[in-house]
Amino acid sequence: MLDPFATLEEAGFSLRRAGGMDRLAGWSPELIAGMDWARVSELARAIATEAGCEVAGSRVMPDGAVHFGMIEEPKSAKAQRAMVKTVPWNEWGATPETVQRFAQEVGGARNVRGILIAPGGFSPAALRAAQELRIEAVDAAGLDAAVRALPREKSDYLFVITTAGDFSVPSCPVCLKKLQRVEQEAFELPSRLFDMDGLIADNVVCDRLEVAAGCDVTFLHEVKARAISVSGHVAGDFVCEGPVILESGGTLSGTVAARSLVVRDGGQLLGQFRILEGELGSFVKPVVRWHWRCAGEEGKRECAWVVFEPHE
Known part of the structure; x- marks a missing residue:
C-alpha cells in the first residue's frame, strides 16, 4: 500500500509547517481554517467524493471563492443536485450578506440545494439567515468532523496530501502560484x-x-x-x-x-x-501593514489585481 508520508518525504516535503506547528498532531478546525483557499476547496471535494457524490469541475473566482456542483446519492432514486461554494479569502467568515448572496446564486438553478463553506465560521445572524434560506452552513469544525468520519487510511492520506508544502500560504486565483508577503506603509485607520x-x-x-x-x-x-x-x-x-x-x-x-x-x-x-478650531495635527501615524500579492511571474494582467489580507 502507498505510504503517503514516505512518498512526500522522499519528494522533499517537510512534515512540519514553518512557524513550528506540528503537522503530525493531525486534523483540527484551527488547521483547516488556516489553510490556503485552494486546499480547503480540494478537501471539500475529496470529502464529497469519498461520500459517494459525483463531483463536477471547480470554478475559481478572482477573489478566491470556489464553486462546484455535485450529485448526492447519484445512483439512487433520491439523487439530489447541490451547489457548493467556499467563501472568498477576504471574507473567510460568513455574514448574513454572504449567505444571502449565495442563496441568490442557488436560486438561479432548479431543484438544487446550497452548501456554503466558511472556514472562519458563521456569525449568529449568518446562521439564522442560512436556516431561513435553507442553506447548509459548513465551517472548519464541520469539515474537521467530516474528514475524521472517513476511514482512518483515507483521512490520513488526505491529511498528508492537503498539508504538503506551504499549505497555509494562499494561492493566486488567476495563475495558482503561491502569493508573496508584501509590506507597505499605510495611513488608513480602521473603523x-x-x-x-x-x-x-x-x-x-x-x-x-x-x-x-x-x-x-x-x-x-x-x-x-x-x-x-x-x-x-x-x-x-x-x-x-x-x-x-x-x-x-x-x-x-x-x-x-x-x-x-x-x-x-x-x-x-x-x-x-x-x-475644535484651527489646524489640528493629525493623530494618524503611518504603520507598516502587509498583505498577500502575486509576483506576476506568469505575465497575466489580472494577477496584479489580487490583494489578499492576512488571516490574523
Whole structure:
C-alpha cells in the first residue's frame, strides 16, 4: 500500500509547517481554517467524493471563492443536485450578506440545494439567515468532523496530501502560484463598532467610531476619531477631527472636542463640548501593514489585481 508520508518525504516535503506547528498532531478546525483557499476547496471535494457524490469541475473566482456542483446519492432514486461554494479569502467568515448572496446564486438553478463553506465560521445572524434560506452552513469544525468520519487510511492520506508544502500560504486565483508577503506603509485607520456593553481600557484611535443602540460603553482613555456616531450610551473623553452625531436614544457623558456636534431628537449630551478650531495635527501615524500579492511571474494582467489580507 502507498505510504503517503514516505512518498512526500522522499519528494522533499517537510512534515512540519514553518512557524513550528506540528503537522503530525493531525486534523483540527484551527488547521483547516488556516489553510490556503485552494486546499480547503480540494478537501471539500475529496470529502464529497469519498461520500459517494459525483463531483463536477471547480470554478475559481478572482477573489478566491470556489464553486462546484455535485450529485448526492447519484445512483439512487433520491439523487439530489447541490451547489457548493467556499467563501472568498477576504471574507473567510460568513455574514448574513454572504449567505444571502449565495442563496441568490442557488436560486438561479432548479431543484438544487446550497452548501456554503466558511472556514472562519458563521456569525449568529449568518446562521439564522442560512436556516431561513435553507442553506447548509459548513465551517472548519464541520469539515474537521467530516474528514475524521472517513476511514482512518483515507483521512490520513488526505491529511498528508492537503498539508504538503506551504499549505497555509494562499494561492493566486488567476495563475495558482503561491502569493508573496508584501509590506507597505499605510495611513488608513480602521473603523470601530462597539455593539456590546463594556469597559474599554485600550487606547482607541480610529476612523469612524460607532456605538450601537442598546449598548453601554465606557472608555478609560481619551478616544481619537475622525467621526463619531452614538446610538447607545457612551462615557469618556473624545477628540474628533470631524462631526460627532448623537442619534435618537444616544447619550454621551464626559468631554467632547470636535468640529461639530449634531444631536438628533431623542439624543442627549451629558457633558462638556467645545468646538475644535484651527489646524489640528493629525493623530494618524503611518504603520507598516502587509498583505498577500502575486509576483506576476506568469505575465497575466489580472494577477496584479489580487490583494489578499492576512488571516490574523
